[in-house]
Amino acid sequence: MGAAPYSFSLEDSVHEKEGSVKLEEGQSPPSSDSDIADESTPTEQPNAHRYVTGWRLFCLLFGVSLAIFLANLEVTIVSTSLISITNDLNGFSRTGWVVVAYLITYTGFIIVWAKLSDILGRKVSINAALLIFVVTSALCGSAQSMTALIVFRSLQGIGAAGCFSVSMVIFFEMIPKEKYAKYGSILSADVALATALGPIFGGLIVDGTTWRWVFLLNVPGGLLATAILVFLIPSGFPHHWKPKSEQSKARIFSMECVERVDFLGSLLLIGANLLLVTALLEASTTYSWSSGVTIALIVLSAVLWVLFAGWEWFATKDTVKQEPVFPFRFFFNRAWMGMLINSVLLGVPFTVIVVDLPQRFQAINGVSALNAGVRLLPYALFAPLGSLLSNIIFAKKRLPLTLLLAGATFQFLGLILLATLPEKPDLPNSLYGFLVIAGLGVGLTFGTLVVITPESVEPRDLATATGAMIQSRQMGSAIGMTIGSSILNSYLKSNLRHVLSASQLEALLQTTAVVKTFPAELQLPVKQTFAEGYSLQMKVVAGIAAAEFLAVAMMVKLKHRK
Template sequence: MIMVIAPTLVPSEKFGKYLAIIASVFAIASVLGPILGGAISNNSAWRWIFLLNAPAGCVCIGIVALILPSSISSQPDVKFTNHLRAKISGAALRRVDVVGVFLLLASSILLVFAMEEAGTRYSWSDAVIISTFCVGGIAGILFVFWELFLEKSTSLQEPVFPLRLLKSRLLAAMMATAFFTGFPFVAIVVNIPQRAQAVSGLSSVKAGLALLPLLLTSPLAASVSGILTTNLKIPPFYLILLGSILQFIGVGLTCTLPNHSFDVSPQQYGYEALMGLGFGLSLTTVLTLAPLVIKEPYLGVAMGALTQVRVLAGTISLAICSTILNNCLRPKMASVISPSQLRAISDSLSAIDDLTPSQRIAVRQAFGEGYTKQNIFLTAFSGVSVLASLFIWEKKPRRVGEQQQAANL
């Protein structure tokens, strides 16, 4: 939501700078999550990771209610309560696309559930997985038809995502870039600490610290992108392309990490730095380009969609990576450890330390091979991200501060 309202609160010539700040905070939070989560679970119950979100959420609600300016800042006499009452009035609620929201959530949740559980709790041929895939797919198809219907109808409801926006080559390419960049970003942030625990035998805290190169370079690149696009007027396209290439190289190099060595390879930190620079540049600059491409009535929807596809891609990638790892581990570990030991490792990677030395070596090697296969999969999607970013090219690339050349949507 922050990405949606930002264009209405910030002048267009300063949007790149403020967006870089927002993206930097998001990047830091995304990478700090595994580090703090590891520290909490290592010293307390893992449930505290979720319980701590409650007071943090209350603080955020207070900040939004009392400090965040509204779009009616030009009318200082209007009270916040009156403005809030207008937003939740019957007329405003009738504009909400309830059916579209339901179909989109149903499709996303069911498909992600099926990909996460297939090959772990259920087999791929299980009725639960097949039915979930079918219902999720049908919900996705119905969502598309429903959005098309709303666009052509005279209903007061506003589509969750007006499909006419995809008629813009630039926006379609930007959404594809955000999707295929979000795919490896979330998976890498989760897999690096897991690999450090499963393969290198590090504690959850030290495994989280293995993310530091990515933690430092990603927000740095996001901040620099704001300076380059806003102050130096470098076209966002070039930064998106550069970020996609750096991400592709960094993720690809992680496929070369040795599986037989149980120490964290020093080269890994360099690969993380490359990935961090790539993620920071591409994910931030795609959003910087949006106000230069989309007209004002659709800008909020476009910003929300660009953020949503990135998060959705990350969720899907985690599910697929989990399936890849499980499919690699089960046949290799079946003859090495008992089913009860396998379940214990699935519940907590620290259970690897309870195995015999020979079992521990075999299990760590199996995990190493599984993570390598995951990285090969993520490299392929990073390559598609580079290809998608090329479709953002124009003969005269747009720059922040120039007159908008939005597509006729």
């Protein structure tokens, strides 16, 4: 299996990795871990220019941060514009698909892009991803139906996955290891800020112009990021510091490259995700939970998950040409698996808060899209602050378990408190305190997971592990959004069928604007039912956040009995 993975003790100390480091061709073995991270040591002089420095470093940091920001902004910027989008395109019951279609392909292709960047090179991969993202964003902005928008959103997610995962890999390769904590705070804050500011940007756009600019703004932003990365990423990166004769030159689109990509594993992963979320979403609208279609989708999803695990076991063998999207050795790294599960669970509140709460504010409290986003400002500020705080603490004290436990605690408390919001039109000032607590918890957890990822796997798995960490959080986001939409749709249908006529209920599931056309005596119970549905969402999400404590427990190093 190679080098032993990191594990975390009860004292929260991060142990040095044991075993050998996989060497590049022609590279002498380092005498210690510091030999491959410290540019200033005499033994490192031949490789002194392997890292990017000076103005070029700061420009590249801006470029990759912009690519990451845009990809993550698209997850939540639609939150405050969903009401306008679905009312315009007549499809409120399909609201979840606008978010989930993006997240499914985003999730499925994150590791694929990371692996492709190993084969084709970082520079080619990141710019190809940005090109796909820009073109599909323009298509989303021109969509004329809900079906077209959902299809374009799924294609947009493919490009976004590359923007995120390849940028993360580039980030870890352009700076020395001892600076991960310092610059990692920028990266984790960038992700948290993009996710949290999405609703505000969406509200500004919807109140000031058409919702289509929610997608079209990615065109100039994506082109700027492309220009920076095309001109400033060194040729041959990350092996640009070697003589050209020693640089690995993979032939783009050659059969050798194609054979190394784990297409089957990627398709199995995407199929398993797609069938699962389709079953959860459609069971609350088109079909019932006991219908044959719903049961068949869930069973097929389970089969694909089993096949995915089996194929990855086979693809991890040295005799197989494919490079697995999820090496089977990951399953034997208990601390790493605990981190991945923690990331999946984190994705649920991370996204549900910024997507469902603005809808609640608009549907129940009657606020504008912009005001709904502004009410999330405490969350928007304290999520990145929590990420920054976790990196500062980790750099000085290296207490990963303590930070993760603190993050889970704050998330749970914040979500439970958000579930107690009253069903009245006026929102209490305590809402902002609840959002501060929840945002701080999400930020602490996410920032800690990002900074300890490189220390938790073998060097050869850094690109794949980085993609897996991102992928697991987005998978949690997709599942969380699916569960949230399913809970709300099911609650509305079961509790309003005796209050509204069949035609009124059907109209409500298409557009919330129809509530204003109901008689006054119906509007109050409809809004109350909406409030109860959203509160139920938060309670379920709080339960999911509580499961993070079990995931953290997996990272504790067990003591062997003598």
